[in-house]
Amino acid sequence: MEAVLSVEELHKAYRTRLGGPRRQALSGLSFTVPRNSVVGLLGPNGAGKTTTLKCVMGLVRPDAGKVSLFGRDGDAVEARRRVGFLPEQPYFDLYLTPRKLLHYYGRLSGMGASSARSRISYLLNLVGMEDDADLTMDKFSKGMLQRIGLAQALLAEPELLILDEPSSGLDPLGKLEMRDVLKSLGTGGTTILLSSHQLSEIEEICDRVIIIHRGREVASGRLDELLEEKGDCEVLLAEPAPGATSGLPSSASWAEDSGGKRLTVSREELSAALTALIESGASIAEVRSRRLSLEEFFVRRIGKTGWEVEE
Numbered sequence: 001m002e003a004v005l006s007v008e009e010l011h012k013a014y015r016t017r018l019g020g021p022r023r024q025a026l027s028g029l030s031f032t033v034p035r036n037s038v039v040g041l042l043g044p045n046g047a048g049k050t051t052t053l054k055c056v057m058g059l060v061r062p063d064a065g066k067v068s069l070f071g072r073d074g075d076a077v078e079a080r081r082r083v084g085f086l087p088e089q090p091y092f093d094l095y096l097t098p099r100k101l102l103h104y105y106g107r108l109s110g111m112g113a114s115s116a117r118s119r120i121s122y123l124l125n126l127v128g129m130e131d132d133a134d135l136t137m138d139k140f141s142k143g144m145l146q147r148i149g150l151a152q153a154l155l156a157e158p159e160l161l162i163l164d165e166p167s168s169g170l171d172p173l174g175k176l177e178m179r180d181v182l183k184s185l186g187t188g189g190t191t192i193l194l195s196s197h198q199l200s201e202i203e204e205i206c207d208r209v210i211i212i213h214r215g216r217e218v219a220s221g222r223l224d225e226l227l228e229e230k231g232d233c234e235v236l237l238a239e240p241a242p243g244a245t246s247g248l249p250s251s252a253s254w255a256e257d258s259g260g261k262r263l264t265v266s267r268e269e270l271s272a273a274l275t276a277l278i279e280s281g282a283s284i285a286e287v288r289s290r291r292l293s294l295e296e297f298f299v300r301r302i303g304k305t306g307w308e309v310e311e
């Protein structure tokens with residue numbers, strides 16, 4: 001598995017005021033982004049996501065640690081050229097039109113005028129902004145500016161796309177559209193690292209996740225494996241179910257639905273639960289594993305207090 005980006009033992013502390021104490025924003029964070037993956041950097045506000053991405057982009061210098069892009073030093077200009085970045089708050093000269101702005105950036109990155117023009121038309125179409133491409137951006141909504149930011153990040157056909165909270169501040173429809181664009185880029189083979197504090201966004205778009213809390217990794221890996229591995233089991237009873245069951249382990253809980261009586265129990269306590277059921281005279285129709293939602297996974301790892309209410 002070729003790593004497009006690898007981050008090793010990043011440490012960063014900020015001084016909260018001049019001469020004041022330093023507060024640790026990153027405390028030894030390490031992770032890799034394999035080629036062709038869509039990786040979510042997930043964590044509550046203040047977890048260190050923006051600091052991490054800025055260290056990767058060379059906008060913040062870490063106190064210690066190493067960033068490698070495409071197997072080379074992260075500071076190498078040649079490596080940086082192959083990365084597109086959408087910052088948390090993209091800033092543009094609002095008296096330009098998107099087409100002019102993108103043309104300017106395209107020329108800066110060494111594109112010829114005619115290849116810039118066709119690439120820009122393609123991208124404006126991709127982000128759904130072709131109809132507004134020749135209006136000045138001073139009247140654009142946050143969502144429209146965010147789409148232009150995405151087009152700008154994609155301009156030089158980056159091999160790695162880094163996005164800091166790409167859908168923050170967007171309305172629900174804008175969020176859906178951003179997710180669709182990112183999903184289609186991901187399935188088209190662009191390697192993406194995106195930060196988010198929104199569980200549903202990560203769950204929908206990403207195939208891998210790095211969960212961070214207070215500047216440290218809490219969990220990371222393939223999303224489906226993490227959620228499956230830590231999931232509970234469900235036991236469905238054949239009818240007629242016994243009236244009472246004794247000796248069930250502590251994690252077991254009952255639910256009843258159209259499919260009959262259903263017991264949910266942790267993976268570790270499954271065999272104890274099955275023994276108790278059989279000894280109580282139940283016959284078992286089915287045992288299946290239940291995938292956790294990312295929210296359940298997160299709450300189990302960090303607790304409810306680690307999270308703020310999702311937008």
Ligand SMILES: Nc1ncnc2c1ncn2[C@@H]1O[C@H](COP(=O)(O)OP(=O)(O)O)[C@@H](O)[C@H]1O
Pocket residue numbers: 014015016024025043044045046047048049050051052
């Ligand atoms: N320029 C800065 N000066 C001082 N503290 C900062 C600065 N940038 C970030 N921090 C602090 O570092 C921590 C991590 O911030 P950040 O990386 O922005 O987190 P996130 O993007 O996950 O919300 C927070 O406690 C934040 O207040």
Ligand SMILES: [Mg+2]
Pocket residue numbers: 049050051088164165
């Ligand atoms: Mg941030």
